[in-house]
Amino acid sequence: RKEVEQDPGPFNVPEGATVAFNCTYSNSASQSFFWYRQDCRKEPKLLMSVYSSGNEDGRFTAQLNRASQYISLLIRDSKLSDSATYLCVVGSSGSARQLTFGSGTQLTVLP
Amino acid sequence: GAGVSQSPRYKVAKRGQDVALRCDPISGHVSLFWYQQALGQGPEFLTYFQNEAQLDKSGLPSDRFFAERPEGSVSTLKIQRTQQEDSAVYLCASSLVPDRGVRGYTFGSGTRLTVV
Numbered sequence: 001r002k003e004v005e006q007d008p009g010p011f012n013v014p015e016g017a018t019v020a021f022n023c024t025y026s027n028s029a030s031q032s033f034f035w036y037r038q039d040c041r042k043e044p045k046l047l048m049s050v051y052s053s054g055n056e057d058g059r060f061t062a063q064l065n066r067a068s069q070y071i072s073l074l075i076r077d078s079k080l081s082d083s084a085t086y087l088c089v090v091g092s093s094g095s096a097r098q099l100t101f102g103s104g105t106q107l108t109v110l111p
Numbered sequence: 112g113a114g115v116s117q118s119p120r121y122k123v124a125k126r127g128q129d130v131a132l133r134c135d136p137i138s139g140h141v142s143l144f145w146y147q148q149a150l151g152q153g154p155e156f157l158t159y160f161q162n163e164a165q166l167d168k169s170g171l172p173s174d175r176f177f178a179e180r181p182e183g184s185v186s187t188l189k190i191q192r193t194q195q196e197d198s199a200v201y202l203c204a205s206s207l208v209p210d211r212g213v214r215g216y217t218f219g220s221g222t223r224l225t226v227v
Binding site for chain 2: 004008042043044045046087098099100101102103104
């Protein structure tokens with residue numbers, strides 16, 4: 001079983017739609033959580049950190065459920081420019097591999 | 112520099128050839144990481160430096176892979192006797208503080224290695 005699991009998609013949604021991505025992680029000692037965005041043939045870029053209380057950044061809302069070891073990302077009013085692969089990322093202090101990436105969920109926003 | 116710089120952007124190597132990939136981190140960044148990203152997968156950790164010290168190399172897939180950062184700035188990832196399964200994008204990332212990922216970090220554009 002992979003340490004960080006995501007639905008690979010693809011998710012194809014119309015402009016203006018709301019879309020949600022889910023992610024589960026296996027290491028209960030994980031202490032930091034992120035969503036990264038990766039455009040085709042580009043490097044991953046930090047989209048947002050995920051905090052226990054949940055957090056919002058404009059149209060993006062991230063949630064963390066430590067008990068279920070589950071992370072989510074909600075995108076409201078999706079734009080064409082949101083088309084990308086979204087990577088769920090988990091960090092564990094003190095362990096060998098500090099940031100572990102999921103395989104990513106591909107999103108295409110259609111006009 | 113303004114960002115993490117990697118070179119070359121693309122490298123085609125014949126199977127069995129040695130390659131060297133370079134990473135220039137953001138100036139003053141203490142932590143430097145190498146990741147390998149195969150097609151359709153997320154990045155996989157290879158190795159981590161804090162200044163010139165290689166503190167973790169547990170992700171290096173074989174002894175053909177070697178990384179160094181002799182002066183605590185530029186790093187080189189060397190792959191000896193390349194194999195087809197080494198074909199991937201090699202990403203370098205740096206971080207100002209030795210937080211080992213607590214705050215996330217900034218990636219370079221990567222080197223796309225194709226072994227033929």
